């Protein structure tokens with residue numbers, strides 16, 4: 001015949017199993033990449049692509065300027081060659097050179113702007129990379145800790161499950177049925193300790209007669225308020 005103390009000990013192991021399982025679930029939820037890490041990676045990728053875009057823009061402006069320079073050179077050479085003598089025509093050629101120079105000058109302003117942007121993007125990328133490195137370092141540490149804890153909890157669970165099986169096997173079929181029923185009805189806690197003449201689960205003060213019955217440990221006493229089986233701990 002199993003005792004209330006046996007059921008109490010069973011419940012203690014049962015609750016420990018539930019707590020370890022819950023913690024394992026929490027750890028599994030936390031394993032893997034965090035939103036913070038993914039966001040930091042995205043920021044770096046974004047900064048890299050902006051930097052690349054501005055570098056390309058700068059390069060293409062520089063090519064355009066080179067193109068204009070050679071057109072200006074050709075036009076000036078033609079102007080100086082003496083090939084054309086008609087003043088009207090010469091005036092037109094001069095105006096053309098001046099127009100080319102104005103367009104080149106505008107492009108050179110654009111290059112300065114692009115260079116500024118390249119510098120800004122480079123600084124931003126450096127900041128984002130630094131932040132990502134910090135987040136990665138702390139994430140790696142946290143993941144290693146979680147993995148260690150998971151291994152430890154898995155070991156604990158194995159041990160507790162074995163203990164629970166042994167304790168369960170030692171409980172009489174009637175008490176197994178009682179425990180199962182109360183456990184289901186009372187939020188996983190079938191047995192409550194009587195402490196300072198009160199039910200520790202619901203806090204109600206017990207009548208003297210009940211207190212004496214629980215202490216005597218001869219018969220099963222249920223809390224008149226919450227219905228749990230009352231257990232008297234001697235130690």
Ligand SMILES: [Zn+2]
Nearest residue numbers: 199202223226
């Ligand atoms: Zn109670």
